[in-house]
Amino acid sequence: xxxxxxxSFAVSIPLDDPVAFATRVVEERDHTIVYVRTDDGTEGLGxxxxxxxxxxxxxxxxSVLAPMVLGEDPRDTExxxxxxxxxxxxxxxxxxxxxxxxxxxxxxxxxxxxxxxxPLYKLLGAYSDEVxxxxxxxxxxxxxxxxxxxxxxxxxxxRGHDTMKIKVGRLSVEEEVERVRVARETIxxxxxxxxxxxxxxxxxxxxxxxxxxxxxxxxxxIEEPVIADSVELMGEVNEALDYAVASGELEFSRxxxxxxLREDAVEIIQPDVTVVGxxxxxxxxxxxxxxxxxxxAPHYNWDLHAQLLAAVENGLWVEYFHRDSDVKVFxxxxxxxxxxxxxxxxxxxxxxxxxxxxxxxxxxxxxxxxKRVARLD
Numbered sequence: 001x002x003x004x005x006x007x008s009f010a011v012s013i014p015l016d017d018p019v020a021f022a023t024r025v026v027e028e029r030d031h032t033i034v035y036v037r038t039d040d041g042t043e044g045l046g047x048x049x050x051x052x053x054x055x056x057x058x059x060x061x062x063s064v065l066a067p068m069v070l071g072e073d074p075r076d077t078e079x080x081x082x083x084x085x086x087x088x089x090x091x092x093x094x095x096x097x098x099x100x101x102x103x104x105x106x107x108x109x110x111x112x113x114x115x116x117x118x119p120l121y122k123l124l125g126a127y128s129d130e131v132x133x134x135x136x137x138x139x140x141x142x143x144x145x146x147x148x149x150x151x152x153x154x155x156x157x158x159r160g161h162d163t164m165k166i167k168v169g170r171l172s173v174e175e176e177v178e179r180v181r182v183a184r185e186t187i188x189x190x191x192x193x194x195x196x197x198x199x200x201x202x203x204x205x206x207x208x209x210x211x212x213x214x215x216x217x218x219x220x221x222i223e224e225p226v227i228a229d230s231v232e233l234m235g236e237v238n239e240a241l242d243y244a245v246a247s248g249e250l251e252f253s254r255x256x257x258x259x260x261l262r263e264d265a266v267e268i269i270q271p272d273v274t275v276v277g278x279x280x281x282x283x284x285x286x287x288x289x290x291x292x293x294x295x296x297a298p299h300y301n302w303d304l305h306a307q308l309l310a311a312v313e314n315g316l317w318v319e320y321f322h323r324d325s326d327v328k329v330f331x332x333x334x335x336x337x338x339x340x341x342x343x344x345x346x347x348x349x350x351x352x353x354x355x356x357x358x359x360x361x362x363x364x365x366x367x368x369x370x371k372r373v374a375r376l377d
Contacts, residue, residue: 001115003074004376005037006066006104010054011365013329020140022169022200029329030054033362034061034103038074042114044107045355048099048274049300049330055368060100064088066374069104074111081105081280085253094252098277105278106304106353114352121347124283124311129347131309133302133320133340134194135159138166138183139327146182152325153186160342163192163220163317169200173210184217194246196223204233208240221246221268235265244268249299253277257285261292268316272299273308282308290314300328303338303355306345318345333361 012030019026030050037043050057068087069080084104088097113120121129135156138149149166156164166183168176184193195214201207207225214222221244226233228250238245248270251257257276260266269289273282286296286308295316298305302318309315320340321328331337335356338345348354 001038001040001042001073001075002376003036003069003072004039005035006061006070006374007035007037007371008058008061008066008103009033009366009371010050010058010368011333011362012054012367013332013365015329016326017141019327020170021167021196022198024198026327030367031330032057032061032099032103033357034058034107036069036074036104036107036111038111042074042111044074044110044114044352045357046103046106046110046274046278047330048102050099053096057096057099057103058368058372060096061103062372062374064091064097065100065104069108070374070376074108075115077105077108077112077280080108081277085277094256098252099275102274102276102278102281105280106273109279110352110355117351119347119349119351120279120307120353121310124279124308126311127313127315128310130344131306131315131347132163132317133161133306133343133345134163134165134192134297134317135161135343136165136319136321137325137327138164138179139325140167140170146178149179150182150186153183155324156322157187157191159322159340161191161340162343163194165194165196165223165319167198168195168214168222169197169210173213176210177213180214180217180219189218192220193217194221194223195219197225199224199227201226204236204240207233207237211237211241215242219243223247223270224249231259231263231265234260235263238265238267246270246297248272249275251276253281254284254288257288261289261294266294268295268297270297270299272301273304274301275299279308283311286312286314301330302345303331303334304353306338306347307353310347320345333357333365
């Protein structure tokens with residue numbers, strides 16, 4: 001088996017209304033889509049969120065990475081990952097190139113599992129055939145207010161979730177305390193409340209002051225209280241709080257996560273397979289964390305992460321966005337999106353990672369240049 005074609009392009013799906021978190025307003029969600037095809041007709045899919053740069057990532061796949069993998073055996077995931085990483089180390093290591101590597105590596109594992117006629121989580125060594133899913137929401141919208149937040153949290157309770165997450169940090173500390181109070185009051189004392197600040201606070205004093213004000217409402221963790229790159233500062237905040245700090249959605253490769261763990265900056269890691277370097281690197285990170293019994297709660301992309309979380313013993317939850325929250329809309333172009341029932345996602349038995357995209361929807365939302373297709377001569 002050998003790789004004969006790599007196709008890459010970008011799509012952008014608009015939100016019905018702008019949505020905000022502590023540090024940004026979002027009006028659309030752009031993604032890079034990558035297909036890797038072999039000489040026996042097997043096709044693998046990889047993708048990543050672009051944050052405004054999806055077409056740039058697609059170009060990196062086409063011009064930099066595709067020539068490295070064309071003609072190679074897609075099942076040689078360890079070797080190909082290292083060759084892509086080392087082959088781009090001067091211009092990569094993080095950011096665009098790691099997202100591009102993530103797309104290709106995920107597609108290779110899709111091919112690998114299809115070739116084995118197994119769901120990906122089985123090929124990786126299944127630990128479970130279902131995973132818990134928390135309802136992620138609590139974003140800011142014009143006119144939403146406390147009652148809108150209350151209504152949203154109640155919907156998640158009614159849908160059977162035991163764990164919910166809300167955003168914090170965009171408003172004053174006093175206003176945010178009220179939002180946390182309303183969320184806790186709505187979901188009750190027996191359910192788990194998670195908070196996410198998206199790196200809002202700039203120093204230890206600001207972060208600790210705010211997070212300590214939230215403590216009386218018993219949050220399980222605060223995600224990214226400070227900017228993700230400030231690992232030493234995050235460690236200081238983690239040490240100062242009586243509840244956990246979580247981070248990792250913007251971290252790249254095992255090397256970034258090893259620093260987080262070495263500095264005791266987090267108690268829960270959140271690797272994103274579409275960011276960290278694909279399935280190959282995600283599994284390395286999760287298994288490294290297991291050495292210290294650090295739980296894994298990956299960021300977004302539940303259709304992929306359910307497969308990975310089900311393959312490790314230290315999995316905690318996948319993050320799930322209900323479509324009516326109009327925050328994450330990628331499921332609009334997935335043919336068989338995963339949906340939790342009573343807060344649990346059951347793993348499908350389809351070979352590969354199980355994600356297939358709707359061609360008509362892809363055409364509707366495509367942006368940038370025409371499809372880039374690199375072929376083996």
